[in-house]
Amino acid sequence: MMKNELKILGVVVVFTAILYWGVEPFAHTQMHKHVDGEHFAYSDLKENTKQGNVENGKTLVMGAGACTGCHGIEAVAHKAPMDAATAVSAYGVNPPDLSTAGGLYSEKFLANLIENPAHALKVEHKFDAAKGKMHPMPAFYGAGGDKAQEIADMVAFLKSIAPKEISPKDAYMDACGRCHANRYGKLDQLGQTPTFKSETDTLKHKVAVLEYQDKLKAYMGKLPPDLSIIIRARSEHFLETFVENPQSQLEGTSMPRVGLSAQGFEKVKAYLTQTGDPSKPAREAIGPWVLLFTLVFTVLAYLWKKSMWKDH
Amino acid sequence: MAHFEKASSITEWLDQRLAITTVKKVMALEYWIPKNINFLWAMGMVLAFTFALLTISGIFLLMYYQPNVDTAFDSVNYTIMSEVGFGWLWRHIHGVAASVVFLVIYIHMFTGIYYGSYKKGREMIWLSGMLLFVVFSAEAFSGYMLPWGQMSYWAGMVITNLFEGFSPDIAGGIMNAPGLVEWIRGDYVPGQAFLSRFFMLHVLLLPLVIMGLIGLHFAALRIPHVNNQDGEEFDYQEAAKLYKEGKTKESKVIPFQPVFLSKDVFVLGVYLIFFFYLVFYHFNFAMDPVNFDPADGLKTPAHIYPEWYFLWSYEILRPFPKDPGLIAFGFAQVAFFLLPFLDKSDTVAPANRRGLFKYWFWIMIVDMIVLTVMGKLPPTGIWNHIGLVAAVVFIALFVALPWVTKNENRA
Structure with a gap:
């Protein structure tokens, strides 16, 4: 009798498993383009083997490198020359504050970015200098010395000023937040959405955000999507390979390569999980107890069944 | 008016008015089930329990869900998932149960086909069951519209398009229904009217129909009795008589309560281990990632497909x-x-x-x-x-x- 039941269960389980495999893992391999990640190695970019000098780097970044003409660096008390609204009008996109850059982005990526932004960002299909379409960030042509050495110095300086600990939220705001809103995290493209006492101020802020978004739309072609719940809308593998190289998943997209280091990406992912899947910690805490309950329930039910069927 | 004696206990009082002892006897203690069955005979109970889970979790979700095209998505994905205490648990239970209930329905259905439980007097059991399948499908589809994500919108578009009927040049256009799709949607494309009416169907009309049909399905079992593993036809009165005389080993039947129920509850326990494992650790199959993008009528997803249980048709x-x-x-x-x-x-x-x-x-x-x-x-x-x-x-x-x-x- 028992053997018969197990045999039937086996048949049910096997058919269910085949069905599941077909409509889930197998179907997904057929529906989505497979992209191999390289875990933020950026192997297509040039290697810079020079040892950077922080002091020289500081002089270059704050001076001849001309970074501070557009970028703020709050870590060294340098304010951005323009506010977000003015900057987005001037450049199409708001240049980031560089305080955390050395902590979030890959060293290799930063070096290549300074030398040739459109190439490092993988937006050469949009910005082709030969056709007169310049990337808003000019390439660094050298400050008179060994260019590779100067670049290494600047990267070394950025790394030296980056905070030891960057919170997931800050990582997200610096890496993604200037283009992507996150309404569940109460973030818009201008930063944390403030709460105002008067409706006039609320609407004024809303208008400022909308105006910023219009400029961004003109620059990007469309408004970059809100990322509140993207962690559940895309697979982890997709997000990782997309952030690593947007073109690999979506050819022709105007989204630039972000250039995060592996640790930087983990930070961003942690924030996306906070806003998109906030129940994860509770789920993991309660799950084992619920399963234990059902297990005990089943054992007791089995004993009841045995005693009931004893004389039948 | 009937004559009532003063009752000496609550049971007696109720018995005088509702005949609860008789009801209990007819519905449970002397509701005879064949003994020669396996765990597949417990699927009915598993389904009833899953439907109860869907109803209860649905009631909790209904307290916070907003059937409005502008707020539906965030009421599900933000309010319920992060602001309501245990909202996420109710949603995961509801989503996973909606998918798993179809797995059990199919097992239940194929069990009926395998053992020949649809014929020779059991036709109404089969037909009422199939009606339940159809209404459950409508319930699942209407529920899928409610989070108002990309897949809600586009599946809604594709499925309602089917009601356009045949091409106008077939049989002089007699099978073509101009305007029917718009009538169903209440608009040219899925919009507020569409969402509101599917909301009504999902939380009111279809659940009522399902409950009625479940009653019919159970009632249909009464006269032909439950089939058994060998399709054997035997005299239930005789078997019941043997059982009541204490010859439980010789009798071919068992009472629903407590003997059949004890096995049902055990099978239910095994099922619940599987079910809650899915709820906590493996829910993506039931909550399609595409539906976590808000509905956008200007952006067609690369692949539009229904939930797994509709794929064969x-x-x-x-x-x-x-x-x-x-x-x-x-x-x-x-x-x-x-x-x-x-x-x-x-x-x-x-x-x-x-x-x-x-x-x-x-x-x-x-x-x-x-x-x-x-x-x-x-x-x-x-x-x-x-x-x-x-x-x-x-x-x-x-x-x-x-x-x-x-x-x-x-x-």
Whole structure:
């Protein structure tokens, strides 16, 4: 009798498993383009083997490198020359504050970015200098010395000023937040959405955000999507390979390569999980107890069944 | 007016007015179930329990869900998932149960087909069950619209488009229904009117119909009795008499309560381990990632597919050109209803003891699985060909059934 039941269960389980495999893992391999990640190695970019000098780097970044003409660096008390609204009008996109850059982005990526932004960002299909379409960030042509050495110095300086600990939220705001809103995290493209006492101020802020978004739309072609719940809308593998190289998943997209280091990406992912899947910690805490309950329930039910069927 | 004596206990008081002792006897203590059954006979209880889970979790979700195209998505994904205490748990239970309930329905259905429990007096059990399947499908579809994500919107678009009917040049346009799609949607495209009416269907009308049909389904069991593992026909009164005399070993029946119930509850326990494992650790199959993008009428997703339990019938529509596809799809919807009438055999027995029907059954199962998988894959290249063959096989199986089963009577 028992053997018969197990045999039937086996048949049910096997058919269910085949069905599941077909409509889930197998179907997904057929529906989505497979992209191999390289875990933020950026192997297509040039290697810079020079040892950077922080002091020289500081002089270059704050001076001849001309970074501070557009970028703020709050870590060294340098304010951005323009506010977000003015900057987005001037450049199409708001240049980031560089305080955390050395902590979030890959060293290799930063070096290549300074030398040739459109190439490092993988937006050469949009910005082709030969056709007169310049990337808003000019390439660094050298400050008179060994260019590779100067670049290494600047990267070394950025790394030296980056905070030891960057919170997931800050990582997200610096890496993604200037283009992507996150309404569940109460973030818009201008930063944390403030709460105002008067409706006039609320609407004024809303208008400022909308105006910023219009400029961004003109620059990007469309408004970059809100990322509140993207962690559940895309697979982890997709997000990782997309952030690593947007073109690999979506050819022709105007989204630039972000250039995060592996640790930087983990930070961003942690924030996306906070806003998109906030129940994860509770789920993991309660799950084992619920399963234990059902297990005990089943054992007791089995004993009841045995005693009931004893004389039948 | 009837004469009432003063009651000496609450039970007696209720008994005088509601005859609870008799009800209990008829419904449970002396509701006789055959003893020769396996765990598949507990699927009815598993379904009833899952429906209860869906109802209870649905009530909690209903307290916070907002049926408005501007706020529906965030009311589900933000309010319920992060602001409401345990909102996420109710949502995961609701989403996973909605998917798993169909797995159990299919197991329940194929059990009925395998053991021949749809014929010789059991036709109404089968037909009421199939009606339940149809209304559950409508319930699942309407519920899928509510989070107002990309897949809600586009699946809503594709499925309502089916009501356009045949091409206008077929039979002078008699089967073409201009305006019907718009009438169903209440708009040219899915919008507020569409969301509101599917909300009403999902939380009111369809659950009411389901509850009524469950009553009918149970009532339909009363006269023909539950089938058993061997399809054996026996005298229930005699078996019940033996049981009541204490000859429980000799009797072929057991009472619903507590003997049958004890086994049901054990099977339910095993099922709940599986179910809550899915709720906590493996829910993505039931909550499609595409639906976590808000509905956007200007952006068609790369792949539009229904939930897994609709895929087999979707794949009977898809490989054909429009008009033949609609006919094939219509056939797929009624095929299982016709089963008791297409099966010409008088034998009630497990499929493996029934001549050609044995092969028919297993080919049908395999074909359903092939159709389901092909229904999800992109309809290109080899997948489309396999899908077409499987769809033709499905139709052929049901057309051939009378001849497959006719010869059994001669043996």
